[in-house]
Amino acid sequence: MPDAAPAPEAVLEARAMLGEGPLWDAARRRLWWLDILAGAVHAFDPATATDAAWELHQEVGAAALDADGRLVLGLPDRLAAFDPADGSLATVADLPTGDVPLRCNDCRPDPEGRLWLGRMARDESPGAGALLRVERDGSVVTALDGLTCPNGMAWPAAGGRFLFIDSPRRTVDAFSWDEETRRPGPRRTHFDLATAGLADGALPDGMAIDVEDHLWLAAWGGACLLRIAPSGSLAARVPMPVSQPTSCAFGGPDLRDLYVTSARVGLDGRALAREPLAGALFRLRPAAPGRPADVYRPVRRDG
Numbered sequence: 001m002p003d004a005a006p007a008p009e010a011v012l013e014a015r016a017m018l019g020e021g022p023l024w025d026a027a028r029r030r031l032w033w034l035d036i037l038a039g040a041v042h043a044f045d046p047a048t049a050t051d052a053a054w055e056l057h058q059e060v061g062a063a064a065l066d067a068d069g070r071l072v073l074g075l076p077d078r079l080a081a082f083d084p085a086d087g088s089l090a091t092v093a094d095l096p097t098g099d100v101p102l103r104c105n106d107c108r109p110d111p112e113g114r115l116w117l118g119r120m121a122r123d124e125s126p127g128a129g130a131l132l133r134v135e136r137d138g139s140v141v142t143a144l145d146g147l148t149c150p151n152g153m154a155w156p157a158a159g160g161r162f163l164f165i166d167s168p169r170r171t172v173d174a175f176s177w178d179e180e181t182r183r184p185g186p187r188r189t190h191f192d193l194a195t196a197g198l199a200d201g202a203l204p205d206g207m208a209i210d211v212e213d214h215l216w217l218a219a220w221g222g223a224c225l226l227r228i229a230p231s232g233s234l235a236a237r238v239p240m241p242v243s244q245p246t247s248c249a250f251g252g253p254d255l256r257d258l259y260v261t262s263a264r265v266g267l268d269g270r271a272l273a274r275e276p277l278a279g280a281l282f283r284l285r286p287a288a289p290g291r292p293a294d295v296y297r298p299v300r301r302d303g
Contacts, residue, residue, distance in 0.1 A: 008225075008240060008260060012044055012051050012281040019261035019279055020206065021063045021106065024251030024293065025071075031251050031259050032071060033281065036061050036103070041073065041082060044259075044281060046252065051281075054087050059122075061104030064115055066092075066296040074104025074117055079134060092298065093138045095119065100128050106206055106247070108153040113297030116143070118150025131164070136299045143184060152207035152247070154215060156230065157291070163190060163215065167203040170194060172215065172228065190232045191215075198222040206247025208258065210288040216258060218245040225260065227286075242278045243271070250290020258284050 014035075021034040031044040041054045041063070062074030070081040072092055080089040095104075100121045107117040113136055120129035129147040134140050144150075144164075151165040155177065162175040162184045172191040175184035193204050202222030207215050214235060215228040223243045227236035244263040251257050264272065264279040272278055 006238075006284045006286065008238065008282040008284040010241070010277050010280045011046070011049060011259075011283045013277060014042070014051065014279055014281050015264060016261065016279040016281075017265045018246070018263045019281065020061070020246050020263075022206075022247055022249035022251075022259045022261050022281075023063050023065065023071075024249055024255070024259075025065060025069075026253075026292070027069050029253070031249070031281075032063055033259075033261055034060050034063055036105075037265060041071070041084075043084065046257070046283075052084075054082075054084065056087075056089070059103045062107035062117055064107050064109055064296050065293065066298060067113070072115070072296055074107055074119075076101070076103050079115070079117070093134050093140055095132070095140060096142075098128060098130075100125055102128070105129075105149060106151050106153065109294040109296045111155055111294055113295065115296040116153055118147070118153075120147070120149050124149065126168070129166075134296070136297055138298060149203075151205055152215075152217065154207060154209040155294075156209065156213045157211075158213055158230065161190075163207075163209075165204045165207065167205060167220070170203060172204060172207070172217065172232075174232075191217075191228050191234075193219065193222075196222070196226055196234055196237070198224070205245070206261075208248045208250055208290055210250065210286065210290050212288045214288065216248050216286070218247050218260060220244050220246060220263075225258075225284075238284065240282065242275050242280065242282075243267070244278065245282075249293075255289040255292065256285055258286055258290070260284070 016035040017037040079092040115134040131144040149167040174190035205218040205220040225238040260282040
């Protein structure tokens, strides 16, 4: 029987179409999050329960911090550093084009300071997506191709593994991790959503990792969060008041607050009447805190 876990509370009734990409900014004491389809970047202030938003007028599908504290965003055709003071965008790296229109979907820096970025077809065409690795010098390499909806990524503290989700596979996959090359090796299944007793349409979405190397996984269409042990077994299930939780991230001064984004997209009027909090930002407080997020560390250039 999975362990009990604290219930989530809605801290912001955002009504996001596709809330995603939660990211704690310790320096600013804000939680960055995205509404991908609205093309909006948000900053939630837990101290005042207020939220600021910037409309970028283009899909923004991923966010990470760099070593200088800049917010780096995954836009359809490039990575760009965002300046909240004036809303400006400065290109960090250009992204390759595909046979179909693409957008970004989730990203994570690795322990060496590289940035791993998922891309998928805007129309969700199977196999059109890829997992890219943005090197510290800004060059872009395809690490995995033939993906459909690349999602959560994590590097357990125990080392030797890279955990990754391509949502339609309904699994969290583990790749061996070469400590010298920092490249993923052979794939095996770490956790299969079919073992969680959820509806067939439920998919694994974004995830976070705590100090005990447990994964916290948002189950899109499953109305819950799952806590997965390092062994790959299900440790806890947290019911959510929305059917489409999308991602999660630890935040707060002690990294004990777990923030969860959600979505309204695809829900008809009847469904929205059943779950009026769809698209809200939630928070819960698990027993184990999270780990500080790694940052992208681009090579500095003088002059």
